[in-house]
Amino acid sequence: MPFKIDPKNVDNQQIAWLLRAIAAAYTIKNGPYFKIVAYNNAADEIEHLTTPITYLWQQNRLDEIPNVGQHIKKHLDELFRTGQSKHFNRLLGDIHPAVFILIKVPGIGAKTADKLTKHFKFPKKSEEKIIKTLISLAKQAKIQQIAGFKAKSQERLAKLAAEYLADISPKRFLLSEALEVAEPFISFLQQHQDLIKEAVVLGSLRRRLPTVGDIDIAAKTNKPDQVVKLCSKYPFFKEYETAGSNKARIVLTNGYRIDLVTSPAFKFGSLLQHLTGSKFHNIALRERALEKGYSVSEHGIKDLRTKKLHHFDNEVDFYKFLGLQWIPPELRENKGEIELAERFKLPQLIDKNDVLGDFHIHSDFDISTSHDLGRSGLKDLVIKAKNLKYHFLAVTDHNPKKALASDQKAGLFKKRNRLIDKVSQQFDFCLFKSLEVDINPDGSLAIEKNLLDLFDFIIVAVHSRFDMSSSAMTDRIIKALAYPKVKILAHPTGRILNKRKGFEADWPKIFKVIKKRSQAIEINASPYRLDLPDDLVRLAVKTGVKMTIGTDAHADKDMDWMKFGVWNARRGWAGPDDIINTWSIEKLKKWLKK
DNA sequence: GCCGTTTTCGGCCCGACTGTTTTCAGTCG
Numbered sequence: 001m002p003f004k005i006d007p008k009n010v011d012n013q014q015i016a017w018l019l020r021a022i023a024a025a026y027t028i029k030n031g032p033y034f035k036i037v038a039y040n041n042a043a044d045e046i047e048h049l050t051t052p053i054t055y056l057w058q059q060n061r062l063d064e065i066p067n068v069g070q071h072i073k074k075h076l077d078e079l080f081r082t083g084q085s086k087h088f089n090r091l092l093g094d095i096h097p098a099v100f101i102l103i104k105v106p107g108i109g110a111k112t113a114d115k116l117t118k119h120f121k122f123p124k125k126s127e128e129k130i131i132k133t134l135i136s137l138a139k140q141a142k143i144q145q146i147a148g149f150k151a152k153s154q155e156r157l158a159k160l161a162a163e164y165l166a167d168i169s170p171k172r173f174l175l176s177e178a179l180e181v182a183e184p185f186i187s188f189l190q191q192h193q194d195l196i197k198e199a200v201v202l203g204s205l206r207r208r209l210p211t212v213g214d215i216d217i218a219a220k221t222n223k224p225d226q227v228v229k230l231c232s233k234y235p236f237f238k239e240y241e242t243a244g245s246n247k248a249r250i251v252l253t254n255g256y257r258i259d260l261v262t263s264p265a266f267k268f269g270s271l272l273q274h275l276t277g278s279k280f281h282n283i284a285l286r287e288r289a290l291e292k293g294y295s296v297s298e299h300g301i302k303d304l305r306t307k308k309l310h311h312f313d314n315e316v317d318f319y320k321f322l323g324l325q326w327i328p329p330e331l332r333e334n335k336g337e338i339e340l341a342e343r344f345k346l347p348q349l350i351d352k353n354d355v356l357g358d359f360h361i362h363s364d365f366d367i368s369t370s371h372d373l374g375r376s377g378l379k380d381l382v383i384k385a386k387n388l389k390y391h392f393l394a395v396t397d398h399n400p401k402k403a404l405a406s407d408q409k410a411g412l413f414k415k416r417n418r419l420i421d422k423v424s425q426q427f428d429f430c431l432f433k434s435l436e437v438d439i440n441p442d443g444s445l446a447i448e449k450n451l452l453d454l455f456d457f458i459i460v461a462v463h464s465r466f467d468m469s470s471s472a473m474t475d476r477i478i479k480a481l482a483y484p485k486v487k488i489l490a491h492p493t494g495r496i497l498n499k500r501k502g503f504e505a506d507w508p509k510i511f512k513v514i515k516k517r518s519q520a521i522e523i524n525a526s527p528y529r530l531d532l533p534d535d536l537v538r539l540a541v542k543t544g545v546k547m548t549i550g551t552d553a554h555a556d557k558d559m560d561w562m563k564f565g566v567w568n569a570r571r572g573w574a575g576p577d578d579i580i581n582t583w584s585i586e587k588l589k590k591w592l593k594k
Numbered sequence: 595g596c597c598g599t600t601t602t603c604g605g606c607c608c609g610a611c612t613g614t615t616t617t618c619a620g621t622c623g
Binding site: 032033034035036037038039041042066067068069070071072106107108109110111112147148149150152153156203274275277278279282283284285286287289290291295296297298299 | 595596597600605606607608609610612613614615619620621622623
């Protein structure tokens with residue numbers, strides 16, 4: 001099968017898939033094991049890349065990608081120049097194209113896919129037809145007729161394929177959604193202190209990723225079988241999907257699943273570390289341990305000379321044994337944290353308690369806004385802020401509809417400003433008069449320039465035309481940033497988690513402009529957005545660009561979303577000084593005048 | 595095929611689970 005691409009129209013996922021196809025081809029041909037690993041590693045990197053790989057290629061920067069060395073670089077270069085690679089085509093040529101579709105189904109690997117396509121007739125194109133063919137073969141009980149498969153494998157394949165087709169297979173939940181399921185269950189477990197000493201979330205949930213694949217919880221106990229039994233007493237318990245003596249998967253009445261694992265106290269630290277991940281962090285950790293003569297697993301750390309297995313009841317001691325500073329879960333992605341932990345030089349991360357205010361709040365004051373109005377009054381917002389021990393809030397209602405006459409707008413703004421002053425005085429609380437203004441497709445602002453003086457500062461954001469090219473979007477944003485009073489670029493990539501991919505833009509270029517103009521970029525803390533994405537937070541930290549966290553609250557209770565913004569900031573290695581929410585009011589006022 | 599404060603050669607994470615090929619292969623996280 002000659003594999004052709006349009007170099008102008010190929011994304012990172014497709015390139016990652018191609019490299020996995022190469023790995024699969026080597027697997028089928030019993031090629032060298034470490035070549036297979038190398039291609040898969042390169043695919044992993046490219047899949048998680050934050051810049052389009054074609055963009056890196058244009059700038060001759062492919063060798064900046066870890067796990068892409070001289071050989072893969074050469075093949076990719078040919079692919080991007082000519083639309084295909086001779087070497088890849090040679091490798092893929094004699095393998096049925098359906099193999100590379102079938103391996104996308106979790107649970108089906110190269111060998112299985114190869115056997116299937118050799119024994120049965122599969123369509124060459126159409127992902128849907130290929131998967132349906134597999135389902136139909138299983139239903140006709142044909143798969144169990146070939147060597148290596150019996151009824152059970154056949155059943156399993158049919159199930160995997162059906163799940164893939166229905167897209168009910170691993171759907172990722174929002175972090176907030178997963179916590180709403182996990183936290184009440186943990187409270188339930190902790191009510192039984194005689195049985196359970198501690199219960200914590202694991203995996204991507206503990207590392208605070210914006211979306212998580214499953215809800216894993218660890219319980220520290222000496223009576224694992226009793227803990228497994230206890231689950232059935234949980235008020236929202238529906239059934240056990242699996243239940244062993246040490247672990248269980250339970251289904252709740254609302255359909256969510258929870259994976260529970262148990263561990264005795266003396267090795268709880270190792271288990272916690274292992275199941276927190278990430279996979280890449282753990283691999284790097286084990287490689288490093290091996291150099292020092294230790295083998296790491298969820299059971300502990302084994303000294304390869306003495307064969308002694310060391311147990312750890314907590315993570316601090318686990319990392320210490322390996323000569324490392326304890327690493328906050330949000331950093332465990334193998335992005336350089338291990339090297340810094342080795343020198344005890346991990347950055348100080350921002351903490352929820354460092355936050356002194358919220359930069360993005362919508363009130364119910366009606367200025368005939370272009371987008372949705374808030375639902376809470378100013379007073380309630382200030383009461384909430386005081387409960388959160390804040391020192392300030394920025395009131396950032398949406399700009400009025402464009403159709404409204406300029407002097408009508410001015411009248412509304414002045415009326416709003418009087419109310420803000422009144423509430424501020426009444427509660428002795430600092431309120432900034434701000435506005436969230438749309439950036440028009442041409443980069444102009446959706447409000448008259450002469451009205452900007454009525455505000456302490458302006459937040460700008462893209463709310464329309466997300467489909468522009470990267471360079472047009474970059475120009476659009478940079479033009480908007482040049483207006484007076486503009487201090488913050490809100491929800492910068494426009495992504496809505498699980499719904500809309502963020503748009504692409506030349507972020508390094510935009511960051512440079514923001515830094516030069518003493519502006520800031522927002523980490524939108526809404527659990528539906530979490531925008532800036534963490535890798536761009538990291539870029540902001542590296543290049544010295546300041547950030548604000550704003551909840552984008554449309555009701556007082558939404559102000560509790562701040563924690564999501566803080567976690568996202570921590571995932572991007574941000575410290576207190578990178579985030580303007582930690583600044584004193586005097587410092588803020590000085591910054592606003594810059 | 596990738597990578598480097600013990601290496602430009604010689605290494606490359608670890609264990610669980612599942613199903614089937616009674617000793618292992620495939621897949622996953």
